[in-house]
Amino acid sequence: MLPKTERFKQGARETLADPVIQESMEAVYNGFHTNRQSAGQATEGWDAQRDRGRAIKEHTIANLDYYLEMLTDKVDANGGNVFFAEDTAAATEYILDLARARDVKTVIKSKSMVSEEMSLAHEMEAVGIEAVETDLGEYIIQLAGEAPYHIIAPAIHKSQDQVAEMFAETTGTDPGQTPEELTTTARGMLRETFQRADMSVTGVNFAVAESGSIVLVTNEGNGRMCTSIPRVHVAVMGMEKIVPSMQDLGMMLRILIRSATGQRISSYVTMVNGPRRDEEEDGPEEFHLVIVDNGRMRLLADPNLREALYCLRCGACLNACPVYRKVGGHSYGWVYPGPIGAVVSPVLSGLKQAKDLPFASSLCGACREACPVRIDIPNMLLHLRHQVVEGPREVRSVGRVERLVWKAWRFGNMKPGRFRTGGKIANLLGRPFARGGTFRRVPPPLSGWTRSRDLPLPASTPFRDRFKKRRSRGRG
Amino acid sequence: MTCLVDQFRPEVGESVVNVLERLGVEVDFPEGQTCCGQPAFNSGFQSEAREVARHFLDVFDATEGPIIVPSGSCGAMVRKFYSEMFEGEAAERERARCVGERIYEFTEFLVDVLGADDLYTDLGPHMEDTATYHQCCHLERELGVDHQPAELLGRVKGLEMLPMYRSEVCCGFGGTFAVKFADVSTAMLDEKLDNAAATGASTIVAGDTGCIMHMAGGLRRRGSDQQVRHIAEILDEATGPGDQANGAPA
Ligand code: SF4
Numbered sequence: 001m002l003p004k005t006e007r008f009k010q011g012a013r014e015t016l017a018d019p020v021i022q023e024s025m026e027a028v029y030n031g032f033h034t035n036r037q038s039a040g041q042a043t044e045g046w047d048a049q050r051d052r053g054r055a056i057k058e059h060t061i062a063n064l065d066y067y068l069e070m071l072t073d074k075v076d077a078n079g080g081n082v083f084f085a086e087d088t089a090a091a092t093e094y095i096l097d098l099a100r101a102r103d104v105k106t107v108i109k110s111k112s113m114v115s116e117e118m119s120l121a122h123e124m125e126a127v128g129i130e131a132v133e134t135d136l137g138e139y140i141i142q143l144a145g146e147a148p149y150h151i152i153a154p155a156i157h158k159s160q161d162q163v164a165e166m167f168a169e170t171t172g173t174d175p176g177q178t179p180e181e182l183t184t185t186a187r188g189m190l191r192e193t194f195q196r197a198d199m200s201v202t203g204v205n206f207a208v209a210e211s212g213s214i215v216l217v218t219n220e221g222n223g224r225m226c227t228s229i230p231r232v233h234v235a236v237m238g239m240e241k242i243v244p245s246m247q248d249l250g251m252m253l254r255i256l257i258r259s260a261t262g263q264r265i266s267s268y269v270t271m272v273n274g275p276r277r278d279e280e281e282d283g284p285e286e287f288h289l290v291i292v293d294n295g296r297m298r299l300l301a302d303p304n305l306r307e308a309l310y311c312l313r314c315g316a317c318l319n320a321c322p323v324y325r326k327v328g329g330h331s332y333g334w335v336y337p338g339p340i341g342a343v344v345s346p347v348l349s350g351l352k353q354a355k356d357l358p359f360a361s362s363l364c365g366a367c368r369e370a371c372p373v374r375i376d377i378p379n380m381l382l383h384l385r386h387q388v389v390e391g392p393r394e395v396r397s398v399g400r401v402e403r404l405v406w407k408a409w410r411f412g413n414m415k416p417g418r419f420r421t422g423g424k425i426a427n428l429l430g431r432p433f434a435r436g437g438t439f440r441r442v443p444p445p446l447s448g449w450t451r452s453r454d455l456p457l458p459a460s461t462p463f464r465d466r467f468k469k470r471r472s473r474g475r476g
Numbered sequence: 477m478t479c480l481v482d483q484f485r486p487e488v489g490e491s492v493v494n495v496l497e498r499l500g501v502e503v504d505f506p507e508g509q510t511c512c513g514q515p516a517f518n519s520g521f522q523s524e525a526r527e528v529a530r531h532f533l534d535v536f537d538a539t540e541g542p543i544i545v546p547s548g549s550c551g552a553m554v555r556k557f558y559s560e561m562f563e564g565e566a567a568e569r570e571r572a573r574c575v576g577e578r579i580y581e582f583t584e585f586l587v588d589v590l591g592a593d594d595l596y597t598d599l600g601p602h603m604e605d606t607a608t609y610h611q612c613c614h615l616e617r618e619l620g621v622d623h624q625p626a627e628l629l630g631r632v633k634g635l636e637m638l639p640m641y642r643s644e645v646c647c648g649f650g651g652t653f654a655v656k657f658a659d660v661s662t663a664m665l666d667e668k669l670d671n672a673a674a675t676g677a678s679t680i681v682a683g684d685t686g687c688i689m690h691m692a693g694g695l696r697r698r699g700s701d702q703q704v705r706h707i708a709e710i711l712d713e714a715t716g717p718g719d720q721a722n723g724a725p726a
Contacts, residue, residue: 012660029642322646326663360657362650362664363518365617382557385520398520406516410524413510414531438696448658452665453693463489467505470493 001119001147004333005345005354011331012360018328021157025325028156033319035262036370043258053255054373056248057310064300067209067242068291074212078274080287084239087294088118094290095120095201095234099129102232102286104199108190110216110226111135112203113313114236114292116148116335117348120201131201132193134222136186143170149329150337151315152260157328190222200226200284204237205312206252207289210245214289216270217257223270233284235272239291240309252312259314259372295348304383308343310373317367317377323360332357339367339377346384351395358384401445416464423458430457485685491712492546492582498599498715499590508535514553517561519652526561533558533571536578542589543575546582546708547684548615554579556618581615582708583683587624592631601714602633608640608677610647610668610691610704612684625683625707632714638675642667649690665694673702680704 015021040046060067072082085091091114099107107129109121121142124131133142140155141148143166148154155163160179168175173185202223206215214235216223227233243249257263276283299305318324318338329337333354334345342361346354358381367377389398412422433439438454441447449455493503512532517525532554536543545551558572586592595601609629615621629637648654648664669691672680680702682688691704 009657009659012657016659016663322648322664322667323657323660326660359519359653360660362613362646362648362653362661364613364646364650366613366644366646369617382518382520385518386522387520389520390522402519406519406521406524409516410527413513413528416508416510419510438693440697446655448655448661449693451658452662452697453654453690454696455693456689459486461486463486464505464507466486466490467493468507470490 001116001335003345003349003353005349005357007333008327008331008354008356008360011333012327015328015331016326020159020162021328022326024157024159025328028150028153028319028325032153032261032315033370036259036316036319037262039258039262039264043254046258049251049255050372050374052251054310056243056251057373060242060244060248061240061300061306061309064239064242067244068239070209070244071207071212071242071289074209075274075287075289076212078212078287079277080212080274080289082289082291085290085292085294088292091236091290091292091294092118092120092123095236095288096123096127096129098232098234098288099124099199100127102199104129104232106130106132106193106197107199107201108193108197108226108230109133109138109200110202110218110223111138111154112201112236113148113151113335114203114238114294115201117292117294118236120236132190132197134190134194134220134226135218136183136220136222139186139190140166143167147330147335148337150318151313151340153315157330194225194229197230199232199234200230201234201236202226204235204241204289205256206249207237207242208244208246208249209242211273213271213273215249215253216272217253217260217268218270219261219267221268224268227270227272227284228282231284232286232288233272233275234288234290236290236292239293239296240311255372256312256314259312259316259370298347299344302383305343305347305380307375308340308347308380310375311340311344312372313340314372316370316372317375320366320370322364322366323362327360339381340375343377343380343384351384351387351391352397355388355395355397358382358388405445420462420464423462427458427460485688485706488546488685488706488708491706491708492544494712495586495595495708495715496544499586499594501590504539506535506539512550512553513561514549514557515651517553517557522561529558529561529572530568533568533575536575537571541578542580542585543578544580544582544585546706547686548581548612548619548621549684549686551579551581551584552614552618581619581621581683583624583628584619584621586711587627592624592628595628595711595715596631599715600633601631601711603710603714604634605679606636606638606677607679607681607710608638608672608675609643610640610672610680610682610687611644612682612687613646615683616644621683625681628707628711629681632710635710635714636677638677640675641671643671647687647690649686651686654690665690669694669698669700673700678702679710681707681710683707 075082083094121131133139137154149157164175164177167173204214205217243252275287299308317340321339324338332341334349336344342357346357361381363378365378387395412418434457438456441450496503513525513528555576562568562572647668648661654661688704695702
């Protein structure tokens with residue numbers, strides 16, 4: 001997907017002005033967020049489980065080479081093929097070549113964020129292969145020609161009416177359909193596609209190194225259909241999606257599912273161990289696992305950012321984030337929205353273009369608190385901010401005015417006398433313009449503040465002077 | 477004392493001193509102090525922040541005893557981020573660690589160090605008001621000061637604490653965020669102020685001057701009667717002689 005990360009501010013403004021989206025974003029908090037909180041509270045030893053989950057990820061990422069090799073060997077032994085793709089272009093090429101070689105006409109897809117990085121459905125359509133999303137949310141945004149709005153609920157921003165209208169346009173159904181009827185309509189359309197499909201592309205929630213299995217977590221059962229009906233199954237994963245053992249998998253599933261939706265277990269957990277064996281009835285003839293780097297090595301190489309690879313893509317940080325809930329998913333301009341998107345998108349798709357993202361946070365820490373593996377997102381945002389200001393030339397991008405402001409700030413703060421005088425001057429200069437001790441409007445660079453808030457005038461007698469007076473009175 | 481308190485809300489500083497002195501603590505204000513460096517650090521200007529932080533360490537390394545700040549943000553900066561900023565400078569790091577260990581946020585000091593009981597048996601805090609508490613982000617989630625303010629406020633006689641919906645959600649301040657992303661910050665502030673208004677409380681209490689300035693500015697623009705006060709001001713008023721309506725010494 002081509003990044004449009006430079007559009008953040010514009011996107012945010014548009015979203016803030018859209019009452020339908022603002023309304024649906026409330027559901028993100030009232031639904032997912034509060035459900036996750038109750039699920040955590042209801043789970044005995046929840047915090048210890050999160051610590052365990054984090055420890056598993058720390059260990060795996062620290063030994064990523066080792067586990068990738070183990071996974072590759074096991075998948076091979078199970079009769080599957082592994083392809084390691086350095087970037088999305090390589091991954092796409094591999095899959096398209098495979099589809100052509102197997103004479104594939106129709107591909108069904110289950111939810112996969114990595115395939116969004118690749119714009120895989122588009123690429124397939126472009127070469128004349130029908131590609132259909134089978135996750136209901138993905139299906140809706142595919143019809144709308146949009147990017148996912150949320151990691152686990154891609155069409156969360158669409159109202160029921162909007163969906164009904166879209167279905168009516170494509171299939172001629174009644175635009176007044178209820179959510180249940182809409183689901184039935186979509187099911188009907190999809191079932192027919194399932195039967196025709198010759199290839200499936202799925203995501204991977206976890207890949208178990210010791211057994212070479214891949215695991216899909218869904219609520220709709222479409223993952224299971226995708227992995228059993230078509231004759232070729234391609235699973236696409238980011239290289240961080242690995243866990244060492246089945247035991248680790250159990251732990252990770254627990255915390256993923258509770259954090260994503262607040263459920264104890266999602267309706268369908270599907271495990272695939274390669275292509276169908278002779279004695280089995282169901283399953284594909286061929287199984288391919290495409291492991292994608294696409295910039296993840298850069299995360300791995302930077303100790304300040306490595307934690308980003310612990311991410312389970314559960315979406316809890318999005319639901320907790322007060323900024324995401326206001327600006328919505330598309331403002332982030334690439335595949336991953338919200339707090340984790342503000343870290344991952346700049347690194348994977350280019351920091352210079354995405355330079356606003358790390359700054360678009362009040363650093364309130366709600367994301368870290370919500371994250372099942374306690375990823376310190378605010379800290380990574382600070383690191384990226386530092387890169388934008390003082391990093392290598394190719395990523396640096398800060399205006400001259402801002403540099404001057406901070407230079408002046410530093411000067412004023414190095415000596416208490418300067419600091420005090422600065423306040424005095426601001427007080428004297430500001431006094432004629434202030435009403436009742438506050439400003440209603442100030443010039444740039446602070447003008448953003450006074451758009452909606454009064455700004456106080458610095459005190460005429462700062463605390464330091466009052467304290468001195470007190471002491472001279474008290475002790476003198 | 478924090479730079480925002482010094483320059484914008486000196487009353488808060490006076491309240492802090494009043495309360496501490498009433499509890500028998502001897503208070504000093506090292507004159508050399510300015511800012512802790514957080515604004516620049518959070519904006520990515522680490523070189524500038526580092527110089528100012530060095531100045532902070534110079535000033536406070538020369539003092540003894542606990543250092544009390546009426547702010548979660550500044551406390552977090554010194555306790556948590558200094559060591560990061562001075563990575564690779566072992567001596568400064570060590571200085572940062574020593575100073576960091578002495579830093580307490582105001583309510584944290586009252587409850588965890590002094591023990592809040594003293595405050596209640598000796599001073600018998602009392603004031604007639606209705607209030608609601610906003611959980612400032614850095615206090616809550618960077619420093620983990622999550623129960624102390626509520627404990628202190630809950631035991632003030634006559635002060636009715638009303639629960640706020642989503643009290644833990646950020647008010648949208650975030651330092652330069654409020655200026656750079658004014659639209660988003662405003663939407664967050666609006667949600668906060670709506671929730672605060674819905675409580676019907678006459679006062680919003682908070683623990684960080686940044687958030688207080690932010691909410692106060694928004695309230696003023698709305699023409700609301702609600703006021704925002706620092707928890708130190710509340711405790712000062714509640715423990716002070718009855719005729720000091722605003723807690724400031726006459
Ligand atoms: S960063 Fe944490 S909370 Fe956010 S999606 Fe990843 S695992 Fe979930």
